[in-house]
Amino acid sequence: MDKFIVSARKYRPQTFDTVVGQSHITTTLKNAIKNNQLAHAFLFCGPRGVGKTTCARILAKTINCLNLQPDGEACDTCSSCKSFNDGASLNIHELDAASNNSVDDIRQLVEQVRFAPQAGKYKIYIVDEVHMLSASAFNAFLKTLEEPPSYAIFILATTEKHKILPTILSRCQIFDFKRITNNDTAQHLQEIVDKEHIKADKASLQIIAQKSEGCMRDALSILDKIVSFTNGEVNYQNTIDNLNILDHDYYFKLLSSLQQQDLASALLLYNEINSKGFEGDTVLNGFAEFLRNILVCKDPKAAQLLDVVEGMQEKYFATATTTNASYLVAALNILNDAEMGYKMARNKKLHVEFALIKLNFLQQAIDLTVDNGQIVKKKRIDGAVAISYKPIKSVGQPLTPKGEQKIVPQAAVLKIESDVNVQSLKVEEPELKHITAQQFNNTTPTAKLQTQEKPATKNESLTSTGKKDLLSILKQKAGDKYIVQEVREAEPIELEKLQSCIAQYIAELEKTGGKITTVNNFRMAVVTIENDISFKMMVPTLTASRTIDQERTMFLDLIKKTFNNPAISFAVEVDESDAIEIEVPKFSNSRERYEYIASLYPMVRELKETLKLDVS
């Protein structure tokens, strides 16, 4: 039987050039070797299985090579290289810190460092999983790491750089290894299967690369496994069977049933998947990944992130054009929630089904919101009723300055505030713009409208009888979709009105059971008007001013409403004219001050004497 096993060991790279996906590191190392600028301590960080140990071994071999190639690679033929390749070299020491993490292990290593190499130039110490060393082991290592003998080189490797002490980090040259891309992995696998004369299609190798998630060691052992299971005939189907990967066709089917809101087929499909041995979380996760891939296809720029088997791309792109992004995003959200809750769910199958039910009706929910949005848009565009605010021009007198005798009552200008553009309405009577709305007078007695031709006088009502008034036309035109409201112009503060306002507030306070002191303080306050929009309240005490301040919001609200003026403000001041002043003598030094205080409070003197204090 010709049983064949591809092993990660057999295809472990022997030169820098054959290391997959880490050219940024291998190039740097080669240059350092060529220029003889090697550091004495290296830290190789990165995920597992990306070639950290491999690079460390290649580095060890290369710097000991007796016949270094001009490109910085080892010759692979000299005695030193051969002994390295056979694993027989005495110049390389590997310590697995995961299992040898005590101080003694490190001491042993440090002991060895003292001896110069018998043959070759360098002795290389590789400490794998260095983050596992105990704190005392780290400390025992520090001194040697800082000042190693010229022939010693340390290569520390770790998957968890953040766990390394800063004192170690600062002594090492740090190299960050990258996760190997799926393409690189697939290409490497392809080279191996070609060398080994294994039949393997591209899709299966890509699936293996995806499954290994950037870890070459995993990829190779997966390939080993599948090759031995399939007698060297690797194809898409037996690969996904072996790796327990759900065929993407299922996801395509699932998505299409969900989009057609065919819940029955979606649930049946899930049942079928489940009976094949795929757990709910695998399905949720797989479906989420699938939707992510579809979403990525929606934008040509992002499409390079599409991580699927070759030959499948077209199907993804086609599905992307028929699926809208909002559905995908919402669906991903639901799947994410479902995945997070999966562990806690008591009935796992029901949990996944529940997520599918949500996904099934998701399209409907999205349609609904989208439709609503469109209706709103349509209205705005069709009716040319863009938000507008059309005041009717006033020719009334300006506001009468404060204190002057008013001859004409203060003119309030009527404004019509609505979503409706007045000019867009077709009005039959041209005189309409001069019409005043008498009913406005009914609702707001202070509001008067003045026309351009006829300035308003006190008692004149300006309705042109027999003609439709503007408001009713507006109402008729716009239906009750728009709120047509009248706006009064702001009034300046006026003392009489203000006082009645305060009285009203006091009455309100009394009615609602406010504190009697508050009521009294309001009563006591002396009100003076500062200007059109501010006034002052004088109260005798600080407490009184505070109680009024506590009522500020409500009180000011009432005033603003009364004068229809949101700009109004007021200040509360304490009238200090009759406050009692306590005479405090002035002191020229602290002793005088002490004497004064002591004369008032004899206890102070006693305290000073008892504690033997000094007055400086």
Ligand SMILES: [Zn+2]
């Ligand atoms: Zn060599």
